[in-house]
Amino acid sequence: xxxxxxxxxxxxxxxxxxxxxxxxxxxxxxxxxxxxxxxxxxxxxxxxxxxxxxxxxxxxxxxxxxxxxxxxxxxxxxxxxxxxxxxxxxxxxxxxxxxxxxxxxxxxxxxxxxxxxxxxxxxxxxxxxxxxxxxxxxxxxxxxxxx
Amino acid sequence: xxxxxxxxxxxxxxxxxxxxxxxxxxxxxxxxxxxxxxxxxxxxxxxxxxxxxxxxxxxxxxxxxxxxxxxxxxxxxxxxxxxxxxxxxxxxxxxxxxxxxxxxxxx
Numbered sequence: 001x002x003x004x005x006x007x008x009x010x011x012x013x014x015x016x017x018x019x020x021x022x023x024x025x026x027x028x029x030x031x032x033x034x035x036x037x038x039x040x041x042x043x044x045x046x047x048x049x050x051x052x053x054x055x056x057x058x059x060x061x062x063x064x065x066x067x068x069x070x071x072x073x074x075x076x077x078x079x080x081x082x083x084x085x086x087x088x089x090x091x092x093x094x095x096x097x098x099x100x101x102x103x104x105x106x107x108x109x110x111x112x113x114x115x116x117x118x119x120x121x122x123x124x125x126x127x128x129x130x131x132x133x134x135x136x137x138x139x140x141x142x143x144x145x146x147x
Numbered sequence: 148x149x150x151x152x153x154x155x156x157x158x159x160x161x162x163x164x165x166x167x168x169x170x171x172x173x174x175x176x177x178x179x180x181x182x183x184x185x186x187x188x189x190x191x192x193x194x195x196x197x198x199x200x201x202x203x204x205x206x207x208x209x210x211x212x213x214x215x216x217x218x219x220x221x222x223x224x225x226x227x228x229x230x231x232x233x234x235x236x237x238x239x240x241x242x243x244x245x246x247x248x249x250x251x252x253x254x
Contacts, residue, residue, distance in 0.1 A: 004149050010169055011157035023169050026150075030176055037187045042195045049202050053172065053209060060213055061165055087149050108192060124203040131207040135214040 001085060003029045008084035013077075016061035024054045150177035164216045164226040171212065175205045 003026060010022035027050035034043035114121075150173055157170030179201040186194020220226050223234055 004153070007150050007153050007173055010173070011153055011161065011166065016165055019166065019169060023172060026173070027176065030180055033180070034183055034187075037184055039183050039187050039195050042183045042198050045195075045198060045202060049206070052206075056209070056213060057165070057169070060216060087153070090149070120200060124200060128203050128206055131210050135210050138214055139217065 003033065004087055005081055005084040008080065008087065009077075012080050017058070020054065020057045020061050023057065024050065027054070148177070148181075150174075150180065162227050162229050164212070164219065164228065167228070168209065168212045168216065171208060172205070175201065175208065179205070 006022045006025040006029065010019050010026060013019045013022060027046065031043045031046040031050065034040075034046055154170045154173035154177060157166060157173065161167060161170065179198055182201065183194050183198055186192070186197075216226060219231065223231055225231065225234075
């Protein structure tokens with residue numbers, strides 16, 4: 001329920017800082033959900049990735065967005081929270097019970113990662129590095145153009 | 148499913164680029180969450196290995212959208228997509244007018 005409420009508030013709230021704080025709590029709750037379902041590696045990766053994402057979103061939200069002068073009423077925010085709680089009810093009712101994946105799995109996670117998906121992992125690293133270089137080149141050329 | 152719906156709602160209704168980025172993050176989180184939880188319920192660890200692929204894709208999308216956000220904010224001074232569309236339209240109209248006047252002078 002907290003996951004859905006924080007996600008809905010992240011989309012609804014106008015102030016960038018509150019919105020980013022809500023998405024931070026959403027991502028942390030997702031990591032908690034992974035951990036509770038036995039996917040501990042996924043939880044650790046999710047926490048690491050969310051830390052980076054939140055830092056970048058905070059910085060860009062603070063620097064690039066204008067401050068909202070008019071504040072939304074508390075009653076409206078409360079109504080939105082109630083709507084979000086109502087939205088979370090179907091996912092609570094239709095949720096399926098899960099068991100721990102580590103205990104009875106045929107292939108362990110490191111084996112699956114390095115023996116079966118090793119080429120993918122290396123290629124993903126290359127893709128991320130290429131995108132980072134591309135973004136850096138675009139921003140650098142823009143800076144040169146400004147000068 | 149609910150996270151996906153909230154993300155699509157944000158993508159369709161919000162105008163600020165930061166909110167659109169947050170909606171994209173929510174959609175990506177919903178997709179990867181479905182993937183991991185389904186694999187977990189079937190006792191397969193391959194779902195967690197595939198999650199790395201989802202994370203790298205998500206990181207690339209976030210990087211590109213943030214670069215666009217920075218470029219657009221510096222060029223136009225706003226991150227509102229409706230204002231940006233209006234500015235682009237005005238720019239196109241002014242270019243068309245300039246072209247017509249130069250054609251008239253030449254003719």
